[in-house]
Amino acid sequence: MRLFVGLLPPPAARDELVLALEAHRPRWPGLRWLDPANWHVTLSFLGEVPDPVLPGLRTRLAGAATRHPPLTLSLTGAGAFPSARRARVFLAGLGGDRPGLARLAERVGAEALEAGAGQTDRRRFTPHLSLARCRADMDVSSLVEAFGTFSGAAWEATTVHLIRSNFGGGTTGGAPLRYETVGEWPLTARAPRGQG
Numbered sequence: 726m727r728l729f730v731g732l733l734p735p736p737a738a739r740d741e742l743v744l745a746l747e748a749h750r751p752r753w754p755g756l757r758w759l760d761p762a763n764w765h766v767t768l769s770f771l772g773e774v775p776d777p778v779l780p781g782l783r784t785r786l787a788g789a790a791t792r793h794p795p796l797t798l799s800l801t802g803a804g805a806f807p808s809a810r811r812a813r814v815f816l817a818g819l820g821g822d823r824p825g826l827a828r829l830a831e832r833v834g835a836e837a838l839e840a841g842a843g844q845t846d847r848r849r850f851t852p853h854l855s856l857a858r859c860r861a862d863m864d865v866s867s868l869v870e871a872f873g874t875f876s877g878a879a880w881e882a883t884t885v886h887l888i889r890s891n892f893g894g895g896t897t898g899g900a901p902l903r904y905e906t907v908g909e910w911p912l913t914a915r916a917p918r919g920q921g
Contacts, residue, residue, distance in 0.1 A: 727890040731765040756857035769834040774842040785836035790910035803872035811862040819852040
């Protein structure tokens with residue numbers, strides 16, 4: 726099964742972002758806007774994971790979660806991958822405890838590799854929430870600039886999710902991509918003094 730490890734923004738943060746995007750979406754018909762129900766912050770993309778690896782992966786992710794405290798985050802600003810002038814993905818950035826988020830991403834990625842899942846050529850972690858995609862490079866500079874001032878309310882990430890990507894048949898007109906949580910573990914460590 727195709728898996729990744731991520732954080733899910735709470736409904737209030739998601740709704741706030743949906744409302745903020747309303748004015749921008751009609752002006753960008755060339756973008757395929759992602760379903761807010763699928764919005765997530767990817768900590769580690771695992772790819773295809775064989776079923777026999779799952780028990781060990783679950784154990785390692787549970788252990789990683791117990792060693793990290795909840796994170797105070799917010800959705801803020803805008804950007805694009807690989808760049809605003811040649812975008813394939815339009816995204817919202819993340820504010821708040823970015824160092825803690827990077828440590829959590831590093832830990833779950835390392836634990837996944839130890840379990841026999843995950844990518845050995847992991848890229849540098851760039852915290853974001855994908856909002857829209859495009860099939861060909863698109864200049865979204867003006868959208869990034871217009872939405873760059875967005876600053877959402879702070880929220881607390883308390884749970885790490887192991888998520889399965891369910892593709893809708895793989896053909897045009899098939900069922901849309903759907904994500905399914907197949908495991909979740911609370912972040913239970915206490916924040917170090919002076920944090921949290």
